[in-house]
Amino acid sequence: MEARHSTLRVEEAEDVVKELRAALAKAGITPPSPGHDPVSPAREVPRPLVEPGRCSVGTARRIAAVVR
Known part of the structure; x- marks a missing residue:
């Protein structure tokens, strides 16, 4: 049961990454x-983290502007 829960959490994180990519692409980033x-x-209670990715200063500024 726990392995299935972990799998679902990872799938959710992968879906969020797709959403993030799409939203950023729409904003030209x-x-x-x-x-x-x-x-x-791998934690006892799975909590996948999404990493936005390394980027240039210019891209970071654009992301900040979109978030604002």
């Missing part, structure tokens, strides 16, 4: 490597 942290689901 393409960070190089959005993804989910593969280690975070």
Whole structure:
């Protein structure tokens, strides 16, 4: 049961990464490597973390502007 729960949480994180990529692309922002942290689901209570990806200062400024 726990393995299934972990799988569902990872799938949810992957879906969120797709949503993040789509939203950023619509705003004209393409960070190089959005993804989910593969280690975070290994916790007792799985909580996958989404990593927006490393980006340039210019991209970070654009992301901040979109968020504002």
